[in-house]
Amino acid sequence: MVGDATIAHATADATLMESLSGTEAPLRAQWLRAIALELERLANHTGDMGALAGDVAFLPTQAACGKLRGDYLNLTALICGNRFGRGLVRPGGCRHDLEPERAMQMTERLKTALADTEQAVAWFWNAASVRARFEDVGVVFPAQAAEIGLVGLAARACGLVRDVRYDHPAGWYRFAQAPVAVWPGGDVFARARVRSLEIQRSGEFLLEQLASAADGDLRGELPPPARDTLAVALVEGWRGEVCHVALTDSAGRFRRYKIIDRSFHNWTGLALALRGTAISDFPICNKSFNLSYCGFDL
């Protein structure tokens, strides 16, 4: 299930193609990709907060977040017409522009959505019944997390500072960064908390970046890929790192193209989190990771 991470995977693919061609997308395209990637993170994290609330029968947050997730998806659609950002990122650049008027409209709508999300999530954190249900459930210890190579928000919820945007910044993240959201504990509470923090930080990052757009072209030349070359692209998707690797042959065609989705690393984390827990804890543990099935097979 990588449809919910369209921008992350499309950006990884585009970066890889550009790298094989010995070029780089124009800065404006890199800026726009970062905006779309953070919108994707906001949409999915907000949806997950709602789903976690639903699993402990805290319906006000579930109802509000279900709708707010759509608001973020609609902001992506404001850029390119598709709620999942299909067709936006292309090797060599981006296909649609976020003109100043559009960026202004996005800023206004984003501010409203962020304020509403903040409130909906505050209801949830203020409820002792929710906190009690999440604390000390589904614990992955930091040593385990490091040993199995947990990535993304699940790793950060074990206190590991592991974020591609920070560790291996590429594209626009070389110039602008949001603080890495980390929480110790490794339980369902921590994973929800990291989401909550990332919603705030991605929101602030977006508002800053929307106000400081890069000028210039949206698409550049894309020469044919180099021969007998290996290229690697890493992007921090909302679940965690997305890795694309390509190897070209002597004619410059792909000899091998391999994708590793963050779900591949993190399913074992869920198995560890479930050790010794009651069966009734399965839904919240599962939702706190929210991994994809076909992402494992990639």
Added chain:
Amino acid sequence: MFVIDTIAHRLKRGCETMAYPEGSAPALPDRHGGALKVDASKCTDGCNACVPVCPTQAITRPDGRPVALDLGRCIFCAACVEICPPKAITQTGDHRMAVRRREDLVLGDSGKQQVRLAAALDEKLRKLFGRSLRLRQVSAGGCAACEADTNVLGTIGWDLARFGIQFVASPRHADGLLITGPVSKGMELALKKTYDAVAAPKIVIAVGACAIAGGPFIGHAQHHDGASAIVPVDLFIPGCPPHPLTILDGLLRLLGTLEKRQPR
């Protein structure tokens, strides 16, 4: 006190369910473009500029025949719209795209420039399902986009349950299937079994380019090019993914609900 605060906040927000279908439909994003329209009579002789740019080979123009665009395969990238010199392929901005027959998605010929929208179920089925339709969702190799935009219909903004439509956790509780994904070989048996487990009469809805025709995976050895290869499909809803409004329109069209709940 947080319980009272929470309820107070919630009440302050009021009803967030949209007025559609009694009120007007929410606007599609301006760059969405909506359904395509193809007027083959505008095609210039010998031009087939649109054929190679289509990533899913949805457009064909055999010698001497008019151009044909299969909206079932289309992933709505609009590359053909941009490249077409005589503007024979255009975007309509219309969210309505669901059809009952596969061939109704093929556009081009005179009288067939646009999709031939779905008719409602016959009287008997409408009596059975019109006020209560329970669907089992099967993601047969789907990417989660069609699934997510189907799922969103259950949120407060859309509130699918007000039309009596709900998704259930077992085919034994269902009146039909809603299938997404190109139907991978690995999901073939699961899909068959799920279909068999639904009591007759039953309906099948294919959502998205993958479930209709294989989408970007068309012709792939590990896929079946859509649900029709395994089960009979009663409703096709094109898109990649279809906008939630397109999916809702399809479901309501099938049940004949739109006729009853006209805009005031």
